[in-house]
Amino acid sequence: xxxxxxxxxxxxxxxxxxxxxxxxxxxxxxxxxxxxxxxxxxxxxxxxxxxxxxxxxxxxxxxxxxxxxxxxxxxxxxxxxxxxxxxxxxxxxxxxxxxxxxxxxxxxxxxxx
Amino acid sequence: xxxxxxxxxxxxxxxxxxxxxxxxxxxxxxxxxxxxxxxxxxxxxxxxxxxxxxxxxxxxxxxxxxxxxxxxxxxxxxxxxxxxxxxxxxxxxxxxxxxxxxxxxxxxxxxxxx
Numbered sequence: 770x771x772x773x774x775x776x777x778x779x780x781x782x783x784x785x786x787x788x789x790x791x792x793x794x795x796x797x798x799x800x801x802x803x804x805x806x807x808x809x810x811x812x813x814x815x816x817x818x819x820x821x822x823x824x825x826x827x828x829x830x831x832x833x834x835x836x837x838x839x840x841x842x843x844x845x846x847x848x849x850x851x852x853x854x855x856x857x858x859x860x861x862x863x864x865x866x867x868x869x870x871x872x873x874x875x876x877x878x879x880x881x882x
Numbered sequence: 883x884x885x886x887x888x889x890x891x892x893x894x895x896x897x898x899x900x901x902x903x904x905x906x907x908x909x910x911x912x913x914x915x916x917x918x919x920x921x922x923x924x925x926x927x928x929x930x931x932x933x934x935x936x937x938x939x940x941x942x943x944x945x946x947x948x949x950x951x952x953x954x955x956x957x958x959x960x961x962x963x964x965x966x967x968x969x970x971x972x973x974x975x976x977x978x979x980x981x982x983x984x985x986x987x988x989x990x991x992x993x994x995x996x
Contacts, residue, residue: 778922801982812886812972812987813925820982858924868913868932868976869940870985872924 772796773861775873783881788846790876792859795840799861803870804833804844807856816857817844849880884908888973888988895963895995903958903991905973913976914956915985916940916948918969925972931956963995 774793782788792802800821805813819826819833819842826833832845846853856877860870889904907914912933917925917940927940931950945967947959956975960967970992974985 773924775924803984805984805987810989812974812989813985814987815984818982818984864982868978868983868985869915869927869930872917872926874922874924 770795771873772799773859773871773873775857775859775876777876778874779877779879781879781881782849784851785848788844788849788853788878788880790844790846790857790859790878792842792844792873793840794842794861796861796863796871797840798863798865799871800864801862802833802835802842803860803862804831805858805860807858807875813858846878849878851880851882854878854880886973886975886986886988888971888991890991891989892992893994895960895993897964897995899963899995901960901963901993903960903971903973903993904955905957905988906955907973907975907986908954909975909977909986910953911975911986912953912978914950915974915976916946916956916958917972917974918942918967919972919990920969928958928971965995967993968995969993 803818804816807813856875859873862870886907915930916928929948934953973988
């Protein structure tokens with residue numbers, strides 16, 4: 770049973786518009802959530818995170834929202850830029866889990882000029 | 883600052899051959915991880931090492947072994963490669979085992995087994 774799910778394999782948006790990437794999880798023990806960005810032929814790089822004690826974290830154009838009751842988080846990118854085109858992975862971890870993260874399958878974002 | 887370095891970047895093996903994937907980090911991190919990523923899927927944990935001298939199985943350990951050679955290096959070995967092990971392998975590290983920190987990844991080893 771997949772504990773972290775990204776139900777949209779792909780998303781296409783116009784440059785300057787908002788991109789919203791979604792992620793759902795099932796394990797209530799998760800207390801830290803991360804988004805990673807991955808370009809082809811490179812490893813994932815950390816983008817933004819949120820602790821379960823918060824419901825929002827913002828870093829420049831990137832904002833992550835957490836709805837614990839719904840076990841749902843989302844990443845908003847405003848405004849979207851062509852350089853944001855990449856695969857975005859949602860990940861979750863627990864402080865009882867030796868630093869391990871559980872990853873979703875990723876969403877490929879394409880930002881069109 | 884190199885971060886996490888993986889070698890080789892590409893490799894083609896025949897079924898039954900053995901191989902060791904190397905990973906080294908220069909960030910003085912305590913914990914290291916090996917993942918595999920198959921097409922259209924997320925990263926799945928193979929093995930991890932919470933600290934020097936310890937290793938533990940992850941989600942998909944069958945067919946693999948690991949060695950935490952020292953604090954910097956964490957290698958992954960395929961003793962008898964199978965086509966099902968064709969994948970991209972990523973190594974990652976973090977400072978410690980607390981949950982509130984992101985992992986640092988290498989650029990991966992692309993492994994094909996014929």
